[in-house]
Amino acid sequence: MSGARDGTALGAVAGGLAILLLATPAHAYIDPGTGSALLYVISGIVVSIYFSARSLYYRLLDFFFRLRFRDQSCSIAIHCEDPRYEITFLPVIRELVARGIEPTLFTMYERDSSFDALPDGVVHRAIPSGMLGYAYLNNLDALLLVTTTPQLDVMTFRRSKRVRNYIHLQHALGESRYVRPFAYDNFDTILCCGESLKKNIRRMEAIRGSRPKQLLDTGIPHYEELAKEARTASRPSGEPVVLIAPSWGPLSMFESFGVSFVAEIAKQYRVIVRPHPQMRISQPALYAQILGLQDVTVDTARTPCTAMSAASVLLSDISGIAHEFAFIYERPVLIVDRKLVMGGLEGELLGGESEIKEACKEFIVPVDPEKMHSIVSHIRHVLDGYSGDRIVDVRNRLIYNYGLASEVAAAQIADIYQRHRATASERRKSPLSRLLQRVVTSSRGAS
Amino acid sequence: MLALLDAMLLQPLMQIYADLLAALPGSMSAGSRLIVFSVIVNLLLTPVYLQMEKHSRNLRGLKDKVARDVERMRRHFRGRERYFYIRAVHRQYGYHPISALLASSELFVQILVFATVYRYLSGLDALHGQSFGPISDLSQPDGLLGGVNLLPIVMTAINGASVFAYVDDRRKRMQSSGLAALFLVLLYASPAGIVLYWTANNLFSLARNVIVRGSAVRLPARISRALTTLSEQR
Numbered sequence: 186m187s188g189a190r191d192g193t194a195l196g197a198v199a200g201g202l203a204i205l206l207l208a209t210p211a212h213a214y215i216d217p218g219t220g221s222a223l224l225y226v227i228s229g230i231v232v233s234i235y236f237s238a239r240s241l242y243y244r245l246l247d248f249f250f251r252l253r254f255r256d257q258s259c260s261i262a263i264h265c266e267d268p269r270y271e272i273t274f275l276p277v278i279r280e281l282v283a284r285g286i287e288p289t290l291f292t293m294y295e296r297d298s299s300f301d302a303l304p305d306g307v308v309h310r311a312i313p314s315g316m317l318g319y320a321y322l323n324n325l326d327a328l329l330l331v332t333t334t335p336q337l338d339v340m341t342f343r344r345s346k347r348v349r350n351y352i353h354l355q356h357a358l359g360e361s362r363y364v365r366p367f368a369y370d371n372f373d374t375i376l377c378c379g380e381s382l383k384k385n386i387r388r389m390e391a392i393r394g395s396r397p398k399q400l401l402d403t404g405i406p407h408y409e410e411l412a413k414e415a416r417t418a419s420r421p422s423g424e425p426v427v428l429i430a431p432s433w434g435p436l437s438m439f440e441s442f443g444v445s446f447v448a449e450i451a452k453q454y455r456v457i458v459r460p461h462p463q464m465r466i467s468q469p470a471l472y473a474q475i476l477g478l479q480d481v482t483v484d485t486a487r488t489p490c491t492a493m494s495a496a497s498v499l500l501s502d503i504s505g506i507a508h509e510f511a512f513i514y515e516r517p518v519l520i521v522d523r524k525l526v527m528g529g530l531e532g533e534l535l536g537g538e539s540e541i542k543e544a545c546k547e548f549i550v551p552v553d554p555e556k557m558h559s560i561v562s563h564i565r566h567v568l569d570g571y572s573g574d575r576i577v578d579v580r581n582r583l584i585y586n587y588g589l590a591s592e593v594a595a596a597q598i599a600d601i602y603q604r605h606r607a608t609a610s611e612r613r614k615s616p617l618s619r620l621l622q623r624v625v626t627s628s629r630g631a632s
Numbered sequence: 633m634l635a636l637l638d639a640m641l642l643q644p645l646m647q648i649y650a651d652l653l654a655a656l657p658g659s660m661s662a663g664s665r666l667i668v669f670s671v672i673v674n675l676l677l678t679p680v681y682l683q684m685e686k687h688s689r690n691l692r693g694l695k696d697k698v699a700r701d702v703e704r705m706r707r708h709f710r711g712r713e714r715y716f717y718i719r720a721v722h723r724q725y726g727y728h729p730i731s732a733l734l735a736s737s738e739l740f741v742q743i744l745v746f747a748t749v750y751r752y753l754s755g756l757d758a759l760h761g762q763s764f765g766p767i768s769d770l771s772q773p774d775g776l777l778g779g780v781n782l783l784p785i786v787m788t789a790i791n792g793a794s795v796f797a798y799v800d801d802r803r804k805r806m807q808s809s810g811l812a813a814l815f816l817v818l819l820y821a822s823p824a825g826i827v828l829y830w831t832a833n834n835l836f837s838l839a840r841n842v843i844v845r846g847s848a849v850r851l852p853a854r855i856s857r858a859l860t861t862l863s864e865q866r
Contacts, residue, residue: 233729233730235729236719236722236729240719338720339716339720340712340713340716366705366717367724370720393724394724395724528707528708529704529709
């Protein structure tokens with residue numbers, strides 16, 4: 186009897202230990218085929234607890250925000266995260282209004298009188314920036330939401346259950362390569378800037394096995410606005426003008442090479458230096474050094490249009506302004522060729538090299554950082570060798586609807602809107618009226 | 633609560649074991665009955681295990697893909713951003729960490745069978761005073777090697793052969809070897825009848841692997857290769 190009790194106790198101990206430690210196997214407790222079942226269990230429990238706890242925090246926040254921001258509704262919501270994207274949205278908004286569609290503009294900043302006036306009928310709502318503002322948008326009731334902000338449903342910008350179609354509008358020439366993970370995955374529609382973006386989004390869909398999005402040939406609306414300003418501005422005259430407009434932060438060319446190369450260029454050419462506005466805040470000493478440069482013009486105007494109009498060639502270290510200068514002003518660019526680390530970016534999964542960089546290398550010429558000492562001869566070489574016609578050719582190949590993108594974008598948004606409105610009104614009808622309508626339609630068909 | 637679980641889950645299984653043993657011919661010795669009982673239990677559970685193994689394999693395949701992408705996010709991002717990206721990876725694959733538990737359903741069945749069989753055999757009066765070959769009493773440890781118990785060592789040797797022949801991954805081999813050692817400790821002082829049952833169980837598993845994964849002729853070569861690799865790694 187005592188032996189049986191001992192046996193039961195040992196059995197319980199063995200069973201308990203097995204629950205804690207057994208890592209195996211079908212059929213006989215140590216089956217080589219199924220190695221670490223127990224580790225799966227333990228890691229599953231630990232990770233589940235971690236994710237549940239963290240998820241609970243965000244769910245609670247979301248719940249409180251939902252209570253606070255319920256009943257926010259409109260037909261088309263346009264979300265502008267930062268004033269610099271207004272130049273992308275305003276031409277599209279004007280085109281929508283011209284079509285009789287009046288969207289609501291949600292900005293994550295206040296708009297004062299220094300901003301362009303919105304067309305009549307457009308409602309503006311300033312919402313907080315950051316998490317609070319996204320909580321507002323996450324509970325929005327609208328047919329469409331148009332934004333330039335990527336990573337929907339990845340970080341704190343979540344899909345609202347009451348928004349039918351999330352549309353991403355491009356504010357720069359991109360190819361889904363230098364963007365953070367899942368940049369476009371959860372949108373319904375992407376208004377693509379060009380073929381490279383479209384192709385790479387389809388490739389990412391194939392890699393991730395995600396559902397296909399609606400990809401439309403749209404273009405880059407703000408290029409038209411810049412082009413308008415470029416047409417009215419005076420063109421460079423006399424000796425060539427070099428515009429130096431780098432980024433800010435540790436990767437800025439001023440941070441990497443100092444400011445002495447500016448003086449070297451100024452010995453040969455007229456120079457305009459346009460320090461990045463953020464440099465004044467983040468790198469005040471360097472900013473002051475730039476303001477003190479001799480024999481150069483320092484441009485700190487709100488937009489770079491005047492400086493770009495006056496320039497014959499641009500020297501920069503970021504692609505956004507390089508593309509704008511090349512494609513809108515049809516002039517060459519020298520860009521410091523830093524090998525970008527793809528760590529974690531979508532380009533890591535895509536592999537290969539940037540198609541846009543390759544296509545533009547004749548007129549957006551990469552400069553090896555090691556050869557910055559001979560930058561003056563590079564500038565001379567580029568000024569002598571570029572072809573405006575070639576830039577136009579490449580532009581037409583890389584960018585959809587150049588000069589018409591706002592109109593095209595508005596037409597596409599209007600089309601999606603009408604479709605969803607029709608579906609929504611169909612849903613609002615009572616089952617009886619839907620039945621009657623079906624009977625009437627079928628009787629008409631029969632007669 | 634525990635009593636309810638016992639009545640609902642464990643007692644029916646114990647009754648099945650009792651019926652199985654009772655159905656065996658009375659002319660068989662207690663030891664032979666245990667061996668046949670072990671084979672029957674394994675055969676009856678084979679379809680269940682196969683189905684669960686298939687399910688587990690699929691889930692493990694998914695988990696491997698998730699782990700690869702999560703590792704990429706861990707490598708490149710930190711803090712809050714990393715948390716959200718890992719969550720996005722989970723959503724991409726329709727995976728939840730709780731899936732790891734579901735992938736181990738076979739483990740829970742094995743534990744249940746292990747615990748109930750152990751409990752059943754521990755309380756089996758029919759083993760008292762029964763001999764089997766050189767074992768004089770199946771209700772006591774065998775003590776065949778001058779007081780040292782032989783059967784647990786044989787059981788562990790069979791486990792070891794399975795592990796070295798069929799587990800290629802070094803980490804998994806270490807885990808499985810650790811478990812074999814654990815079972816040696818747990819069952820060393822157990823009644824010989826129980827260890828005999830387990831030894832038969834492990835032999836069944838080895839035979840199954842030989843049939844499913846490779847011929848018996850290659851088994852010694854596989855073990856020898858695995859041992860050579862192990863000694864080289866050391």
